[in-house]
Amino acid sequence: MPSIFSQIIAGELPSVKVRENDEFLAFLDIRPVTPGHTLIVPKKEVDYFFDMEDPLLEHIWLFAKPLAQALKRVTGCERVAAVVAGFDVPHAHLHLIPASDMSDLNFAHATPSTPAELAEMGERIRQALSA
Numbered sequence: 044m045p046s047i048f049s050q051i052i053a054g055e056l057p058s059v060k061v062r063e064n065d066e067f068l069a070f071l072d073i074r075p076v077t078p079g080h081t082l083i084v085p086k087k088e089v090d091y092f093f094d095m096e097d098p099l100l101e102h103i104w105l106f107a108k109p110l111a112q113a114l115k116r117v118t119g120c121e122r123v124a125a126v127v128a129g130f131d132v133p134h135a136h137l138h139l140i141p142a143s144d145m146s147d148l149n150f151a152h153a154t155p156s157t158p159a160e161l162a163e164m165g166e167r168i169r170q171a172l173s174a
Contacts, residue, residue, distance in 0.1 A: 067103060
């Protein structure tokens with residue numbers, strides 16, 4: 044059965060996409076830990092992040108770099124944390140979380156965002172990527 048991320052990639056479920064290429068899709072988490080919390084998923088279904096083939100594993104980091112730079116500009120955070128957890132959805136994914144200290148990385152503090160908040164943040168990130 045396809046994961047929720049596979050359904051998002053296929054366009055069967057809505058998302059606020061911020062970056063995409065042939066290998067990956069980046070979209071905003073609907074329950075962000077901090078505003079701008081973004082998920083990067085490979086379009087190829089792989090359950091566990093570190094089971095990705097080496098070229099794909101290398102490429103995800105190169106795909107993430109300009110997005111992390113854009114998130115930093117948009118949110119004003121001190122750093123963008125890259126987190127691999129993989130417990131919630133059986134599809135490899137990388138969390139990019141704008142953070143200014145370690146307390147910003149507490150997933151227990153995740154709260155739902157409204158569609159309007161997500162749309163506005165998505166637009167700001169896409170503009171920063173284009174700049």
